[in-house]
Amino acid sequence: MQRLLFPPLKALMGSPCLRLLVPRAAPRTQCGCSCGIRSALRPGQYSTISDVALQSGRGTESLPSKAAERVVGRWLLVCSGTVAGAVILGGVTRLTESGLSMVDWHLIKEMKPPTSQEEWEAEFQKYQQFPEFKILNRDMTLAEFKFIWYMEYSHRMWGRLVGLAYILPAAYFWRKGWLSRNMKGRVLALCGLVCFQGLLGWYMVKSGLEEKPDSHDIPRVSQYRLAAHLGSALVLYCASLWTSLSLLLSPHKLPETRQLLRLRRFAHGTAGLVFLTALSGAFVAGLDAGLVYNSFPKMGESWIPEDLFTFSPILRNVFENPTMVQFDHRILGITSVTAITVLYLLSRRIPLPRRTKMAAVTLLALAYTQV
Numbered sequence: 001m002q003r004l005l006f007p008p009l010k011a012l013m014g015s016p017c018l019r020l021l022v023p024r025a026a027p028r029t030q031c032g033c034s035c036g037i038r039s040a041l042r043p044g045q046y047s048t049i050s051d052v053a054l055q056s057g058r059g060t061e062s063l064p065s066k067a068a069e070r071v072v073g074r075w076l077l078v079c080s081g082t083v084a085g086a087v088i089l090g091g092v093t094r095l096t097e098s099g100l101s102m103v104d105w106h107l108i109k110e111m112k113p114p115t116s117q118e119e120w121e122a123e124f125q126k127y128q129q130f131p132e133f134k135i136l137n138r139d140m141t142l143a144e145f146k147f148i149w150y151m152e153y154s155h156r157m158w159g160r161l162v163g164l165a166y167i168l169p170a171a172y173f174w175r176k177g178w179l180s181r182n183m184k185g186r187v188l189a190l191c192g193l194v195c196f197q198g199l200l201g202w203y204m205v206k207s208g209l210e211e212k213p214d215s216h217d218i219p220r221v222s223q224y225r226l227a228a229h230l231g232s233a234l235v236l237y238c239a240s241l242w243t244s245l246s247l248l249l250s251p252h253k254l255p256e257t258r259q260l261l262r263l264r265r266f267a268h269g270t271a272g273l274v275f276l277t278a279l280s281g282a283f284v285a286g287l288d289a290g291l292v293y294n295s296f297p298k299m300g301e302s303w304i305p306e307d308l309f310t311f312s313p314i315l316r317n318v319f320e321n322p323t324m325v326q327f328d329h330r331i332l333g334i335t336s337v338t339a340i341t342v343l344y345l346l347s348r349r350i351p352l353p354r355r356t357k358m359a360a361v362t363l364l365a366l367a368y369t370q371v
Helices: 002-013 016-021 034-040 049-059 066-095 117-127 131-136 142-176 181-209 223-248 258-287 315-320 322-348 354-370
Strands: none
Touching: 066 142, 066 181, 066 223, 117 142, 131 181, 142 181, 181 223, 223 258, 223 315, 258 322, 315 322, 322 354
16 A cells, blocks of 8 residues: 555655745754654745645635625625616706705715704805806795705715715725725726716806806806716716626627627727717706707708807807707717617627627617617
C-alpha cells in the first residue's frame, strides 16, 4: 500500500508547479516535532498543502459571492422602480401645475408640512409673492393652494425616499464587502447621480420663480432645465436597471454573426432615438407646445405649418418655437415607432433566446400603446 501511495505523492511534491504554491519549510529542529517546524517558519511560508488552502481561503472571504450579487441586483431593481415612480409623479405634478407651489427648498426643514391654520396662511403668503400667483392664480383659495402644495410636497418627499433607497443600502453593502471593485464605481456613480438629480430639480423650479418684468406670459420653468431634469432621471433609471439585470440574469453566449452585430447596433441606435424623443417631449411640456395644434396627423389644415421658422436666429426655433418643438416631437415619435418595428422584424430573423424575443415583443407593444 505504501508503494502504491507514497511514490505518486513524492512525484507530486516534486513537481515545479507545486513548488511555486508551497514554499520550502525551514529545517527541523532536534526535537523532530511538528511544532518545531511551525515555529521556525517565516511569515509567508507554509509547511503543508492544508496551510496553503487555509491561507488562500482567508484572502477570499471579502469577495462578493453569487448570493451577495443577487441581493445587490434586487436592491438596484427596486431602486430603478422608485426612479420610475418619481418620473410618473413628476409628470402628474406637471399636469396639475403644482411644481411652483413650494417657493423655497430645505433638505430637512421642509419635510414637516404645515399643520396649523397660521402655518398654512404663512405658506400661502409666500406663494403670493411670486409670478405664478400674480399672473395666473390671483383668485386661488387656500384650499386650492393646499392641493397643489401637497402635490409638489409628495414629489419632493418621494425624491428623498429615492435618495435614501440608494445611499443607505450602498453604504451597508460597501461595509459588508459585497461590492466588487467594478461595482463600487458603478454604485458611487449612481449615488452621485441621485444627489445631482435633486439639486437639478430645485435649479429647474427656480427658473419658474424668477420675475420677468417684460413678459406677461404664463410663468413656467425653463424647458432646458426641465429636459435636463428628465434626461438625468432616465439615465439613472436605465443605468440602475441595466446593472441590476446584469447581476440577476446570466448572459447568453451567442455566436457573433454578422446578423447579430447588425441587430445589436440597430438596437443601440433605436435606444438613442427613443431617449432623444423623450427629451423633445420635455421641451413640449416646458413650452406647453402640445396646445398649439391638437390634430393628427396634420397640424391644423396642413402637413407642415407655416410658422416653423418665425424666430431668429433659425436655431432658436428648434428649442423655443412651440410650433417647431411640437413638429419635431411628432417626427421623432413616428421615427422611433418605425425603428422599433424594424428592430422587431430583424429580431425575428435571428435565432435568439426566449428572453430576448419576449423583450422585443414587449417593446413593440409599448411603442404602439404610446402612439
